[in-house]
Amino acid sequence: MGIDDVRSAIARRTDVHLDWLRTLCRIPGVSSRRYGIDASVQAIRQLIEEIGGKVQVLQMADANPVIFAEFDGDGERTLLFYNHYDIQPAEPLDEWTVPPFEGVVEAGLFYARGAADNKGDLVSRLAAIDAWRQARGRLPCRVKFLIEGEEEIGSPSLPDYLRTYRDLFQADACIWKYGNRDPAGRLEVGLGLKGLLYVELEVEIASSDLHSGYGALVEAASNRLVRALATLRDGRGQVLIPGFYDVVRPPGSEVRASLEALPFEDEILRARYGIRRFLRDRIRTGALATLLLEPTCTFCGIESGHTGEGMRTILPKQAKAKVEFRLVPDQDPEVLVRQLRHHLDMKGFPDVQIRVLATQRPHQTPINHEFVDTVKRAAEEETGREVVLYPTLQYSGRMYELAEYLRLPVVSVGVGYWDRRAHAPNENIRLADFDETVRLMARLLQMFGEEG
Ligand SMILES: [Zn+2]
Structure with a gap:
C-alpha cells in the first residue's frame, strides 16, 4: 500500500x-x-x-x-x-x-x-x-x-x-x-x-620551575613528556604499544567490497582544511580504508612551560598531554589502559601519570x-x-x-x-x-x- x-x-x-x-x-x-x-x-x-x-x-x-x-x-x-x-x-x-x-x-x-x-x-x-x-x-x-x-x-x-x-x-x-x-x-x-580511549598524561620533575641553566643536570618535564610521547607512535601512524594490534579483526570481504564502492574525494578534504599531505601519502580507496578501519593515536594537546611571547629561560616542573586513541573491533579501551601503563613503565617512564577521561568501545x-x-x-x-x-x-x-x-x-x-x-x-x-x-x-x- x-x-x-x-x-x-x-x-x-x-x-x-x-x-x-x-x-x-x-x-x-x-x-x-x-x-x-x-x-x-x-x-x-x-x-x-x-x-x-x-x-x-x-x-x-x-x-x-x-x-x-x-x-x-x-x-x-x-x-x-x-x-x-x-x-x-x-x-x-x-x-x-x-x-x-x-x-x-x-x-x-x-x-x-x-x-x-x-x-x-x-x-x-x-x-x-x-x-x-x-x-x-x-x-x-x-x-x-x-x-x-x-x-x-x-x-x-x-x-x-x-x-x-x-x-x-x-x-x-x-x-x-x-x-x-x-x-x-x-x-x-x-x-x-570507532571506540575511544582519551587520557591525560602528566609528569612532574620538581616542586617548582627551575632556571634553565640547570638543564645539564635536570631533565625538564617538557623534555621528559615529549620523549615518552615519542614512544607511542611512529611517523607512519603505527601505534608502538605492545599488544595494541593483537585483537584487531581484519575487515571481512563484504566490508572490503563496500569500501571499493564508496566515494572518497581526498582532494575536497585536502582543499577544505588546507591539509598538506596524508600519512603514507594515501589516496582514494587506500585513504578511505585507512580513515575508517585503522585505529589512531593523536596528541590532542600538549602543555608545559613558557608558550607566550618572547623568551623565558625556564625549566618547566610539569608537563601534560591529552592523548586520544580511536579503536576498531575488537580493541578494548580498558585493556589498552593497562597496556599503556605497562609500555610506559618498560620504556623508563613509570613517573608519567595516566588519567582516564573517557572510554568507549567500538x-x-x-x-x-x-x-x-x-x-x-x-x-x-x-x-x-x-x-x-x-x-x-x-x-x-x-x-x-x-x-x-x-x-x-x-x-x-x-x-x-x-x-x-x-x-x-x-x-x-x-x-x-x-x-x-x-x-x-x-x-x-x-x-x-x-x-x-
Ligand atoms: Zn555533538
Whole structure:
C-alpha cells in the first residue's frame, strides 16, 4: 500500500514541524555546564505527549535525565530511535552570522546551535510519526525513543541507564542519532563507530620551575613528556604499544567490497582544511580504508612551560598531554589502559601519570543484516538517489552498549550534510534535507512494520 496520504500530511505540516524545531532550539541545554537541562526535558516531553506518545523521564543519581517515549502501533515489531537533547556551547558567539538560539531560516538553511546535532534529527523522527497519525490515526509499527542528555560529554551514564532499564528500551532495531549527505548529495548510512580511549598524561620533575641553566643536570618535564610521547607512535601512524594490534579483526570481504564502492574525494578534504599531505601519502580507496578501519593515536594537546611571547629561560616542573586513541573491533579501551601503563613503565617512564577521561568501545553492525537492507531501500526509494553504506564512521559514541545490551542492529541515518558545522559557529541544516528525512523516516516506519 502506498503512503501518498502520509506524504501529503508531511507537506501540509512542514511549518508546524519547523516550529517544533525552532521551539527546541530556543531552549539550550548544555551538558558540560549543567545548564538548561530541565527546561529541555520538559519541552521535549510536552512535544511528544502532544503527538500522542507516552513519556517517562528516567533519573539516575548524578546523571542528567533520559527521556523514554513510547508510541503504540501495528504489529509486534518495535523500532528504537536514539537521540540526545544536550548541545555544545555556542561560543565563539562573534563568529555566528545569525543569533545561535533563534532558528533563523536563510536561503534554504535553518541555523541554530543544536539544529544539526541533534534536534533536527529528533524532530524529523517525531514529524514522521505525526504525519502517520494525521493521515491514518496510527503507526505501522511500534516506536520507542531513548533521548539522553550527556552525549556531548561522552555519554558517561548511558551504559548504566541501558543496564537498569534494559526491559523498557527493548526493541528489534535501532536508528542512531544522525546521518549526513556527502558533497555529491549521496546519503551516507553508517553501520558502526570507532571506540575511544582519551587520557591525560602528566609528569612532574620538581616542586617548582627551575632556571634553565640547570638543564645539564635536570631533565625538564617538557623534555621528559615529549620523549615518552615519542614512544607511542611512529611517523607512519603505527601505534608502538605492545599488544595494541593483537585483537584487531581484519575487515571481512563484504566490508572490503563496500569500501571499493564508496566515494572518497581526498582532494575536497585536502582543499577544505588546507591539509598538506596524508600519512603514507594515501589516496582514494587506500585513504578511505585507512580513515575508517585503522585505529589512531593523536596528541590532542600538549602543555608545559613558557608558550607566550618572547623568551623565558625556564625549566618547566610539569608537563601534560591529552592523548586520544580511536579503536576498531575488537580493541578494548580498558585493556589498552593497562597496556599503556605497562609500555610506559618498560620504556623508563613509570613517573608519567595516566588519567582516564573517557572510554568507549567500538561497534559495527554486520553489513549483511536485514535491517541494513531495509534502511537502505527505504532511503533509496524515498530520495530517488544513490545511498552509500559506510561499514563504520571515523567518529565514536556509545553504539556498542546500545547494540550489545539490547541485542539489536544499529544503523545511522539522518538530516545532516557535509557542511552542517556541528560544534562550530553557524551550525545548520538544509530545509530540503529535513523534508526528505521526514519522508524517509515515514517510509522506514512502514517498511519496518510490513517486514516484521
Ligand atoms: Zn555533538
